[in-house]
Amino acid sequence: MLKIVVCVKAVPDPEKADQIRIDPVSKALVRADVPLVLNPLDKNAMEAAVQLKEQFGAHVSVLSMGPPPAANVVKECLALGADQGILLSDRAFAGADAYATAYTLARGVEKIGSYDLILCGRASSDGSTEWVGPELATLLDTPIVTMVEEIIEYGDEWWKVKSGLDNGYRVVRVKLPAVLTVTRELNTPRTLSFSGIIKARRKQISQWGIDDLDIPEQAVGLKGSPTIVSEMTTQESTREVEMISGTREEMAERLIQKLADAGFLASS
Amino acid sequence: MTTVEFRHGPVWVIAEQIEGRVRAVSFQLIGHARKLADELGAPVEVILLGESLDEPAQQLIAAGADTVYLGDDPDLAFYHPEIYTEMIVRLAQERQPEIMLIGSTPMGRELPALVAARLRTGLTAHCIDLVLNENMILEQKVPGYGGLISIICPERRPQMATAARGVFPSPELDTSRPGRVAPLVVPKEIPHRIETLEIVREEPEGVPLESAAVVVAGGAGAGDPGGWREIQGLARVLNAALGSTRPAVDEGWTELETMIGQSGKVVSPELYLGVGLSGELQHMVGIVGAKVMVAVNNDAKSPVFEQVDYGIVDDCREFVPVLIEKIREYQTK
Ligand SMILES: Cc1cc2nc3c(=O)[nH]c(=O)nc-3n(C[C@H](O)[C@H](O)[C@H](O)COP(=O)(O)OP(=O)(O)OC[C@H]3O[C@@H](n4cnc5c(N)ncnc54)[C@H](O)[C@@H]3O)c2cc1C
Numbered sequence: 001m002l003k004i005v006v007c008v009k010a011v012p013d014p015e016k017a018d019q020i021r022i023d024p025v026s027k028a029l030v031r032a033d034v035p036l037v038l039n040p041l042d043k044n045a046m047e048a049a050v051q052l053k054e055q056f057g058a059h060v061s062v063l064s065m066g067p068p069p070a071a072n073v074v075k076e077c078l079a080l081g082a083d084q085g086i087l088l089s090d091r092a093f094a095g096a097d098a099y100a101t102a103y104t105l106a107r108g109v110e111k112i113g114s115y116d117l118i119l120c121g122r123a124s125s126d127g128s129t130e131w132v133g134p135e136l137a138t139l140l141d142t143p144i145v146t147m148v149e150e151i152i153e154y155g156d157e158w159w160k161v162k163s164g165l166d167n168g169y170r171v172v173r174v175k176l177p178a179v180l181t182v183t184r185e186l187n188t189p190r191t192l193s194f195s196g197i198i199k200a201r202r203k204q205i206s207q208w209g210i211d212d213l214d215i216p217e218q219a220v221g222l223k224g225s226p227t228i229v230s231e232m233t234t235q236e237s238t239r240e241v242e243m244i245s246g247t248r249e250e251m252a253e254r255l256i257q258k259l260a261d262a263g264f265l266a267s268s
Numbered sequence: 269m270t271t272v273e274f275r276h277g278p279v280w281v282i283a284e285q286i287e288g289r290v291r292a293v294s295f296q297l298i299g300h301a302r303k304l305a306d307e308l309g310a311p312v313e314v315i316l317l318g319e320s321l322d323e324p325a326q327q328l329i330a331a332g333a334d335t336v337y338l339g340d341d342p343d344l345a346f347y348h349p350e351i352y353t354e355m356i357v358r359l360a361q362e363r364q365p366e367i368m369l370i371g372s373t374p375m376g377r378e379l380p381a382l383v384a385a386r387l388r389t390g391l392t393a394h395c396i397d398l399v400l401n402e403n404m405i406l407e408q409k410v411p412g413y414g415g416l417i418s419i420i421c422p423e424r425r426p427q428m429a430t431a432a433r434g435v436f437p438s439p440e441l442d443t444s445r446p447g448r449v450a451p452l453v454v455p456k457e458i459p460h461r462i463e464t465l466e467i468v469r470e471e472p473e474g475v476p477l478e479s480a481a482v483v484v485a486g487g488a489g490a491g492d493p494g495g496w497r498e499i500q501g502l503a504r505v506l507n508a509a510l511g512s513t514r515p516a517v518d519e520g521w522t523e524l525e526t527m528i529g530q531s532g533k534v535v536s537p538e539l540y541l542g543v544g545l546s547g548e549l550q551h552m553v554g555i556v557g558a559k560v561m562v563a564v565n566n567d568a569k570s571p572v573f574e575q576v577d578y579g580i581v582d583d584c585r586e587f588v589p590v591l592i593e594k595i596r597e598y599q600t601k
């Protein structure tokens with residue numbers, strides 16, 4: 001049976017994330033009360049795992065590093081069909097950059113045990129670096145294919161996948177165990193079902209901290225992060241807007257006149 | 269011959285070629301690396317991997333490289349994650365670069381992370397500026413939370429960062445610049461757990477974004493595929509390239525290739541028209557040096573109006589069809 005680990009991130013709800021702003025005066029973050037949700041592309045990763053489970057049979061573990069409220073996101077994945085949910089949560093994990101995140105997740109994967117496949121989203125909606133999948137793969141010494149749009153062939157040892165390029169794609173053969181980061185083209189994530197939610201109630205979420213992973217404090221969180229934020233600033237625009245008013249037709253005509261005057265439109 | 273002692277390790281650029289042609293972003297990064305290296309008093313070293321690249325290697329020297337490490341081998345013709353990573357990591361361990369820059373291309377969205385994790389160093393994604401501070405540490409600027417965040421990698425080396433095409437200008441080529449090409453050999457004992465079987469390149473439709481004189485960008489305000497088609501229609505009558513914001517891509521109205529901004533493309537049109545978008549910094553940093561900027565938004569208080577020259581408050585789903593009609597009339601007048 002395939003053993004799959006899906007890495008999921010709890011992110012500030014993208015619909016409301018613009019409420020978290022840098023204060024122009026204090027230059028500190030204004031923390032609005034934005035709820036944490038499942039990172040959009042991680043839904044595609046979960047969907048891929050559940051489809052594989054339905055097709056071939058699989059044991060699906062969900063792994064997330066985040067603050068205690070991220071447990072709700074893990075619970076959601078259990079309701080979507082995951083068998084096991086693990087939240088890596090510890091004060092010491094806070095402030096992790098992509099490297100420290102990948103490092104902590106790698107230790108989590110090792111504690112879960114053996115795996116055939118690790119699925120990640122291509123990017124998170126907040127940090128959006130796209131580094132966690134490839135860094136995790138490197139730290140586990142596992143091959144990786146990023147931007148997977150389609151799984152073309154499932155062999156016993158080698159899989160064939162399609163991965164996106166700018167204006168095109170590549171077809172790649174990869175040897176399992178492997179890490180794949182997925183795009184939204186891969187599938188259409190299912191929505192939560194009532195029976196899934198009921199079943200998930202019986203599933204336990206394990207919470208692992210730094211002692212469970214047996215790693216030193218200097219290796220995780222802010223201390224384990226090679227990068228730090230040195231400064232935050234706000235920017236002022238240098239443009240002065242002229243609002244164009246009138247009826248809809250008048251506004252269109254006035255805009256056309258402005259564009260024509262600036263040399264962007266020519267009449268025949 | 270005397271050897272020059274440098275205070276800092278070299279400034280590196282990992283160049284990228286497609287079918288033997290070095291991508292524009294690689295030249296731009298070499299141009300910027302030259303500036304950083306001159307401030308640091310360090311050389312610029314460029315790594316170029318591919319096949320039959322003698323001439324491109326000379327161009328990289330003309331762009332500002334002091335040394336080009338050239339891997340020239342049929343096995344390197346296409347980006348191969350395992351081989352490329354191994355070659356870069358080994359050379360980095362030997363050369364100890366201070367800084368390593370890579371373009372935010374599909375390769376640049378994967379390879380630097382493979383290298384950074386091996387070197388246990390930091391890596392900043394999609395930078396919109398890279399400057400040295402008073403301690404000669406690289407301030408790597410990324411937009412975030414409505415402002416600019418400066419990320420630094422204070423202790424570990426190299427300081428690694430990616431930036432998109434268009435963030436830095438293309439340097440003038442000076443074919444009289446001296447520089448040397450040092451060959452790299454392909455290591456043989458690499459695991460080969462990944463194999464590229466095929467690469468398919470599709471001709472992009474319409475006007476290419478990066479070189480377009482006019483860009484029409486649409487956002488979440490388009491509302492649905494019908495609203496999006498109107499924005500596409502506006503791009504067509506203006507002979508403009510079509511751009512988008514992230515929500516438009518997430519909704520599936522358009523492809524990721526059209527996304528403008530920090531994690532998408534950087535455009536420098538003369539005219540930019542933003543329709544149904546809020547002017548979020550992560551999008552706006554993708555528009556550099558536009559002469560005229562216009563926004564259409566149904567919310568008079570939208571922050572987009574603080575960043576453009578002309579503003580129209582209206583429902584774009586109603587306004588755009590009228591605008592298209594009026595432009596057609598004007599064009600045939
Ligand atoms: C605006 C902004 C810019 C940033 N820039 C950088 C930067 O340049 N370099 C840097 O090192 N850090 C950066 N960070 C910090 C970084 O976002 C966090 O460190 C985060 O923990 C990991 O990176 P990501 O969100 O970019 O994930 P990505 O690499 O974009 O996420 C890809 C996938 O990795 C998996 N994943 C990511 N995080 C977790 C998690 N916590 N638990 C389980 N799975 C996960 C998911 O499957 C996700 O879909 C930035 C943060 C912000 C807010």
Ligand SMILES: Cc1cc2nc3c(=O)[nH]c(=O)nc-3n(C[C@H](O)[C@H](O)[C@H](O)COP(=O)(O)OP(=O)(O)OC[C@H]3O[C@@H](n4cnc5c(N)ncnc54)[C@H](O)[C@@H]3O)c2cc1C
Pocket residue numbers: 125126127128129486487488489490491512513514515516527528529530531532533543544545546547548549550551554564565566567570582583584585
């Ligand atoms: C690390 C990171 C990287 C990112 N990179 C990018 C990037 O490269 N490019 C990018 O675009 N985004 C990027 N984003 C997302 C970015 O932060 C914004 O969320 C996004 O640009 C907003 O898109 P929008 O303006 O279309 O949507 P919204 O912010 O939702 O704005 C929609 C606007 O449309 C208006 N509107 C609604 N209905 C109508 C109507 N009928 N007629 C007219 N106007 C209407 C509204 O008033 C509103 O102003 C990134 C985010 C993060 C965290």
